[in-house]
Amino acid sequence: MKAQDFTEQLQQQVQQAIDSKQPVKITGSGSKAFYGRETEGDELDVFAHQGIINYQPKELVVSVRSGTRLVDLNAVLAEKGQMLAFEPPAFGEGATIGGTIACGFSGPRRAAAGSARDFVLGTRIINGRGELLRFGGEVMKNVAGYDVSRLMVGAMGTLGVLMDISMKTIPQPFEEITLQRECTYQQAIERMNELAGIDLPVSATFFDGLNLYVRLSGAAPAVEAGEKRIGGERSDNNTIWQNICEHQHAFFSQDKALWRLSVPSDADYFELPGKQCIEWGGALRWLVSDADPSVVRSAAERAGGSAILFRGGDRQGEVFHPLAAGMKTLHKNLKQSFDPDGIFNPGRMYGEF
């Protein structure tokens, strides 16, 4: 990793874009180009803006430039026995932390530990007026002003350019094992919810259609006691979580659109054309399907949730779940408040902005 600060250059480029009213497409390594809607615009390349700004293991805080590669950041944390609690997927060698936060991606540990936004403590951004602004900070608790840092997470770069990000880190678990047992979809959902309601060191769950996998993390005696209580076979498939996280598991290598359904964890299993797998204690249902988008969306809604066309399908249509009328207005107002000229990633999230 080459530590270099490109703040000034990026700020200048944003200013030029504002002056010429030319939209920009904020890009890291391009590993998540598949996600969101297709957009036009000149590239605003943040990849070179790299490096760890401050890492204090005892404070559980790391601050990095947004172009820092996830693999590099993970390595730095691992050296001190720490990690990012939300276990984000990279979807590519070059994946940057900025892209990860902009997409709001979290991995297998999400239901147990929290999401990307839960661990963001502060950000420095360039807004659509070309101003460099800092929100939040490097401390665990900070309620001065609105929580703009967390608002940036998952906003797909439509509200500003993420420059620096401060995050809370956590210690790596001392021990980790995976248990597996055969069951049906509905049984898997019920079991996942049941386990989450008991004080057990469960850090991830996954159901592939055949087997329920449960990962336990913690002090060795705690993990062993958990194993006794939960039962099932110990799996020696150590790469399974990594494979699920990075979509390298066989489930994801199918030649159809990939949908991501976010539903209440206890929503009963519902059938849809195609194949499903389940993560996050029942709250995340992946669907590989060529069903009509309206069919998938209304099924997700009936279950009390929403659906994202995650990969493939029509990337010019709406890929994120439609917003209710009042929410749509609020989104447009917020977009306007950060980016009055509509410079940043127009249409990447919703066609309307």
Add this chain to the structure above:
Amino acid sequence: MDRKQLINRLAEFLPAQSIIHEQEALRPYECDGLPAYRQLPLLAVLPDTIEQVQQVMRVCHDMQVPVVARGAATGLSGGALPLSDGVLLGLSKFSRIIEINKQARTARVQPGVRNLAISEAAKKYELYYAPDPSSQIACTIGGNVAENSGGVHCLKYGLTVHNVMEVTVITPQGELLTIGGAALDTPGFDLLALMNGSEGMLGIVVEVLVKLLPIPTRAQVMMAAFDDIEKAADSVGAIIAEGIIPAGLEMMDSLAIQAAEDFVKAGYPVDARAILLCELDGTNEEVSVQIKQVRELLQASGATEVRTARDEEERELFWKGRKAAFPAVGRMSPDYYCMDGTVPRSRLSEVLTGISKLSEVYDLPVANVFHAGDGNLHPLILYNANNPGELKRAEDFGAEILELSVKVGGTITGEHGVGYEKVHQMCVQFSEPELEQFRAVKKAFDPQLMLNPGKAIPQPKSCSEHKTIGGHQH
């Protein structure tokens, strides 16, 4: 604006006893938990249905009357301080727990439900609501959302923002919006993050869905005494560096120890310069392993005494002393002023030294109680408002503490909010363009600035009028 006309319009849908307009009856609403600031509202309303809240908002919007929401008024920054030309909207009648879903581990509650009442109701399902402000017997979940409140357990379990899944809000125009949801992700921007900590300025919260957690099988608290506050502060970093995240990690200095001991007889060593309370929770096995590690770490850090609570009763007693620390200090002095800066833990001892120097300069005693695990300080400045000039001195002292917190890389408020009290210190922490961005966010929700105006975000130009010490650094 015509007060009479406003009352008449409200009376069209509110019963007479829900509209409070006589001066004496309004008296109880004049302040929150920061009684140094008082103001009678134009009038107060106590609706008890969501439709009534919507109608109140519509009428006020129509007549251009600002609205200030109020929960239990335990807030410590004047957030619920009324406006002389505004309606105070009390949510105390919204006190119903609507549903507890055991399977999904959630509780749907009205905003006036007390924080502790949620855990009490969830207990029969072996679940609880994690954020536990020391005021939890009184404060409401609506107030918690508005302040993004923390508690002694937030080092491990997070703040309100980490434990709330959905809020139903009424906009300044009286529209109803659902933000967040029962699923882990919901479409669009993370507006839920904005609502938490928005100090009643973006919408009125009328329903909340919170996450519940299984009650830990075992919780064990240890108390370590130190003859030096710096050693106590360093032991905090040592525990975390070892890969242990305690459920709670609290520190008190000698004045606070004495006050708490006098008040609740918690069994604290009154001759110690500092004590640390460290709670470990989780499965029996996990706790056993960690207790051993933490005990060794505390001893290695120079603790003069390390005691593990013998039983649940003693554990509760140890915590009682901590949770009663504010009122305990309050007994020592006619008035006290509680600050709330957060600093990086590594700067803790430096800041404490700074505070004790300032205490001499301002000639006012200060007791320190803090969430050491997350660097959140609560210096309690003792003063007597009846002595001319003392309140002003306490305020200036407080302001300097906050500026010191910002200078070492921290913030003016960790959990109590900016409110009315700290609005000028916002100018120390944020640059004008940052403040302008906050104002723009506010306008996206509330274009006519009808909700709690004048709180939390300084008005344009007010920063240059209130020139503060220190400066903003990027």
